[in-house]
Amino acid sequence: ASVGVIVVAAGSGTRLGYGLPKAQVPLAGEPILAHALRGVLAAGVAARICVAVPAGDTVLRKLCAGFAAQHPDVVISTVDGGASRAASVAAALRGLGDGVDAVLVHDAARALTPPEVFQRVAAALAAGARAVVPAVAVVDTIKTARPSTGAEADIAPEKVAATVDRAHLRAVQTPQGFDAAALARAHESLAGLGPGEADGITDEALLMERGGVDVMLVPGSAQALKITTQLDLAVAEALLAARQP
Numbered sequence: 001a002s003v004g005v006i007v008v009a010a011g012s013g014t015r016l017g018y019g020l021p022k023a024q025v026p027l028a029g030e031p032i033l034a035h036a037l038r039g040v041l042a043a044g045v046a047a048r049i050c051v052a053v054p055a056g057d058t059v060l061r062k063l064c065a066g067f068a069a070q071h072p073d074v075v076i077s078t079v080d081g082g083a084s085r086a087a088s089v090a091a092a093l094r095g096l097g098d099g100v101d102a103v104l105v106h107d108a109a110r111a112l113t114p115p116e117v118f119q120r121v122a123a124a125l126a127a128g129a130r131a132v133v134p135a136v137a138v139v140d141t142i143k144t145a146r147p148s149t150g151a152e153a154d155i156a157p158e159k160v161a162a163t164v165d166r167a168h169l170r171a172v173q174t175p176q177g178f179d180a181a182a183l184a185r186a187h188e189s190l191a192g193l194g195p196g197e198a199d200g201i202t203d204e205a206l207l208m209e210r211g212g213v214d215v216m217l218v219p220g221s222a223q224a225l226k227i228t229t230q231l232d233l234a235v236a237e238a239l240l241a242a243r244q245p
């Protein structure tokens with residue numbers, strides 16, 4: 001089966017506070033996207049890779065062209081991303097074109113995802129799954145909150161509403177893998193959504209769940225952390241330093 005990988009790298013990265021698109025932010029001296037692409041290529045599962053970059057970005061396009069030149073066996077292309085993550089995925093799906101049976105959607109921000117995670121997702125698809133996501137157990141105790149009222153509001157703005165049973169919770173990561181036709185159909189159903197509604201679609205698996213498709217879980221990795229804040233960047237730097245032989 002032929003696998004296409006979408007790398008979404010069109011986010012603004014405002015929470016990192018660098019004044020640069022997140023995928024350009026340096027991690028151990030190289031843009032975050034370079035690490036992400038190296039991970040995808042090391043997994044050896046992709047026949048094609050399409051990267052959604054911020055509209056008008058030339059730095060990341062040039063980076064992708066460099067990877068394409070070094071990897072003539074893999075078709076590596078770029079597209080302008082959209083206003084939401086879902087719009088960036090839709091653009092990259094068109095960029096991948098026909099001719100792939102399975103699509104993996106990966107966040108550039110999960111730049112240090114080990115190759116094994118890609119391989120597990122690809123293997124589950126090859127075994128017949130239509131949707132697969134990597135997941136890890138949640139270590140924190142999670143509670144839901146509601147606004148405090150009356151005199152309570154002077155003490156603290158919120159209070160606990162309930163405690164969720166942690167045993168059933170999973171934090172999901174990327175790459176998320178899908179049957180290509182099923183993902184394309186799910187995205188067609190989004191065509192009429194406004195940008196506000198599209199913002200609520202934080203991953204592709206959600207679209208599958210809504211469509212009644214079973215989403216299979218395979219083990220993720222702590223190393224697949226999503227680089228969002230300065231703290232995450234420091235953790236990623238430390239992980240990379242520990243990987244050096």
Ligand code: C5P
Nearest residue numbers: 008009010011083084085088107108109
């Ligand atoms: O904003 P958040 O961290 O949830 O974004 C997750 C991923 O989606 C990031 O890799 C980001 O680059 C990507 N993204 C995108 N286009 C957008 C928004 C986010 O490609 N408009």
